[in-house]
Amino acid sequence: MARKLVPEQHEEKRQLILEAAHRCFLRHGLQGASISMICKEAAMSPGHLYHYFPGKEAIIEQMADEYLSALHKHFEGQRETRDVATVLLSEIWSMNSWDDAAHCRILFELLAEAGRNERIRNILARNSDGVRRLLSDTLTAGQARGEVDASLNTEHTAAMLIAIVDAAPMLPLMLPGIDFDESRKLITTMVRRFLEPRQ
Amino acid sequence: MARKLVPEQHEEKRQLILEAAHRCFLRHGLQGASISMICKEAAMSPGHLYHYFPGKEAIIEQMADEYLSALHKHFEGQRETRDVATVLLSEIWSMNSWDDAAHCRILFELLAEAGRNERIRNILARNSDGVRRLLSDTLTAGQARGEVDASLNTEHTAAMLIAIVDAAPMLPLMLPGIDFDESRKLITTMVRRFLEPRQ
Amino acid sequence: MARKLVPEQHEEKRQLILEAAHRCFLRHGLQGASISMICKEAAMSPGHLYHYFPGKEAIIEQMADEYLSALHKHFEGQRETRDVATVLLSEIWSMNSWDDAAHCRILFELLAEAGRNERIRNILARNSDGVRRLLSDTLTAGQARGEVDASLNTEHTAAMLIAIVDAAPMLPLMLPGIDFDESRKLITTMVRRFLEPRQ
Amino acid sequence: MARKLVPEQHEEKRQLILEAAHRCFLRHGLQGASISMICKEAAMSPGHLYHYFPGKEAIIEQMADEYLSALHKHFEGQRETRDVATVLLSEIWSMNSWDDAAHCRILFELLAEAGRNERIRNILARNSDGVRRLLSDTLTAGQARGEVDASLNTEHTAAMLIAIVDAAPMLPLMLPGIDFDESRKLITTMVRRFLEPRQ
DNA sequence: TATGAATGAGGGTTCATTCAT
DNA sequence: GATGAATGAACCCTCATTCAT
Incomplete structure (x- = not known):
């Protein structure tokens, strides 16, 4: 019944976010790239992003x-x-x-x-x-x-x-x-x- | 009333601001240093700072x-x-x-x-x-x-x-x-x- | 397939949630305690919690x-x-x-x-x-x-x-x-x- | 030339904010009243409010x-x-x-x-x-x-x-x-x- | 039953900048 | 020249809630 944890998918999403973040950082700098920009780049809501990373620093x-x-x-x-x-x-x-x-x-x-x-x-x-x-x-x-x-x-x-x-x-x-x-x-x-x- | 011959003072103030900004940038980065930090470091009000520079970019x-x-x-x-x-x-x-x-x-x-x-x-x-x-x-x-x-x-x-x-x-x-x-x-x-x- | 006689379990879970909520409310206040905190305290996923209560107010x-x-x-x-x-x-x-x-x-x-x-x-x-x-x-x-x-x-x-x-x-x-x-x-x-x- | 500091006005504004906050707290609770609500009640922008108080806690x-x-x-x-x-x-x-x-x-x-x-x-x-x-x-x-x-x-x-x-x-x-x-x-x-x- | 992925509005706060004095 | 009051958009992050599985 209960859905199984799929750590691969979780890891995939993390990588997706990291890549999006990398592009944003390249374009706007570490401080200049905002979470909402990264969210847009990763096609993801801010609330969801924080499901994968505890904060911007961690990213x-x-x-x-x-x-x-x-x-x-x-x-x-x-x-x-x-x-x-x-x-x-x-x-x-x-x-x-x-x-x-x-x-x-x-x-x-x-x-x-x-x-x-x-x-x-x-x-x-x-x-x-x-x-x-x-x-x-x-x-x-x-x-x-x-x-x-x-x-x-x-x-x-x-x-x-x-x-x-x-x-x-x-x-x-x-x-x-x-x-x-x-x-x-x-x-x-x-x-x-x-x-x-x-x- | 008309004061003309104080461009040296003007330039001095600009230098003062630039040095304060330099210290702030060193401590917090170009994006991390805020105008208000620079104002504090230069012991100057924000309104006054904008009298010497048109904006952060110019600084x-x-x-x-x-x-x-x-x-x-x-x-x-x-x-x-x-x-x-x-x-x-x-x-x-x-x-x-x-x-x-x-x-x-x-x-x-x-x-x-x-x-x-x-x-x-x-x-x-x-x-x-x-x-x-x-x-x-x-x-x-x-x-x-x-x-x-x-x-x-x-x-x-x-x-x-x-x-x-x-x-x-x-x-x-x-x-x-x-x-x-x-x-x-x-x-x-x-x-x-x-x-x-x-x- | 049809299970009918587990309303006791249902009620037990509700009590479990209420107790967890009580502890959270005590620590953080009614407004300060979040659903996700209560979920953690009750060792339960948010989706599941909403199976037992229609919302925070009801809790x-x-x-x-x-x-x-x-x-x-x-x-x-x-x-x-x-x-x-x-x-x-x-x-x-x-x-x-x-x-x-x-x-x-x-x-x-x-x-x-x-x-x-x-x-x-x-x-x-x-x-x-x-x-x-x-x-x-x-x-x-x-x-x-x-x-x-x-x-x-x-x-x-x-x-x-x-x-x-x-x-x-x-x-x-x-x-x-x-x-x-x-x-x-x-x-x-x-x-x-x-x-x-x-x- | 430089405007004098008018501490009475500053104190007046602080009182105005405190009264607005009091009304909001009464209506929505300490945690339920948001800064933006207090700002609206005090007819003041959020940035300005932080000119008078360092944060919600201080208020x-x-x-x-x-x-x-x-x-x-x-x-x-x-x-x-x-x-x-x-x-x-x-x-x-x-x-x-x-x-x-x-x-x-x-x-x-x-x-x-x-x-x-x-x-x-x-x-x-x-x-x-x-x-x-x-x-x-x-x-x-x-x-x-x-x-x-x-x-x-x-x-x-x-x-x-x-x-x-x-x-x-x-x-x-x-x-x-x-x-x-x-x-x-x-x-x-x-x-x-x-x-x-x-x- | 039960999970955790997903949302988007709103939280408190800081920002660069402008304005009246 | 010089002040600090004033703005409102944007910051990072958390929220209650819903959804597919």
């Missing part, structure tokens, strides 16, 4: 978490690749255009928010942690193979590389006419020269 | 303009310095701690806003333009002196260096324990290796 | 009815007691502490509500009626036995005694340090002196 | 405070009256009808709220304190003159008398047809018999 936080883990997922499964720089910059290489990068602009929202909101800051740190360890290991392996300058502190270098990758979407904002492919190559060149062993 | 825009030009002012007056990398990273070298960098966090607000607001985007582009030209000239001069790799496109390289400098305040957000001095050195090393002529 | 009304009749039930079965004052104040004497009295606080909610809501006012009047008649009869019997001042209008006196009993839970709110036993004795003394025949 | 609290102090103000200035009972029940005697008493019904709202809200409870206690001391002094003076039973604890007796006075508005709710004058006399009689010295 932002889960969105941030999933967004960041997706953003950095490119690194995984590429550990066997030979060229270290290619692995490190796989995220950039996986993008096809500035439109893709534009989609990343939500990172700025998060960085701005992280400066004032400890919870967002922790989410950011937690997500960076995993990637940083991955990059660090890759660098260490590269050093062992003689492909990476052995004098570099792999921990700090990894952190900086993440920052650089995350800064890439900045370029079109500061330099409207820039070409996507060329800037990608430029970053790669810089990283490669940075890492290669000094003779 | 944000002028604040952005002045903030960005101040941020990049370090480059000027250092053109005669010998070491190219030092010139290029003078902004970073002028900071003494992450606290100084924290003050730069407002840049994230602006980058986030620039993604959606054309006027802010233009202000950002206009300000970057000047610095980019400056950096570009420095790079060209460096190439002429044989200190910079001649194969690099100076325009694009300059743009990327700005992005890197602007990404620096990201680091403590992603990697809470990082040391300020070491990360500064790491960035410098990377840039130097990137630019030096290939043999 | 309040039946709760009020049962609460009031329970509150005044003490009077019954004590008619043969000799001392008139003891009968009249049996409700107060049946309480053991202010905790019990606290449980009576819901009466204030009802009195407040009765001031604006005619249906609650009627429920209150109807319940008081029964008790008032009971008290009135007790007083008349007392007058016949010469234990109660014969000049008192028994109807009005009964009404006032109910008000006094109902006002008892007020005391700890107004006089936080008061002792329960002493205030009980004080009320009894007052009532006894009031009722006793004048010589 | 309730100040209203409660002023209401209670007004309610008990009758006692003052009657200390020289000869008859103790008359002084003690001056509040009841000052009313002319149940309509006057109806206006007191807001007390039930406050009593109900006091059961859950510590701040309201404190306001209630603080206001009762003053009156209780006044009554207590009156009783002590009456004992000295031999008009009041010397065996009564004046503190507790005073507390109970307040409760009785406050319970008076209950009567028409429980007994719709009751006569105002007669019930007033009845209460007075009871109090007088209670207090008079025992021979």
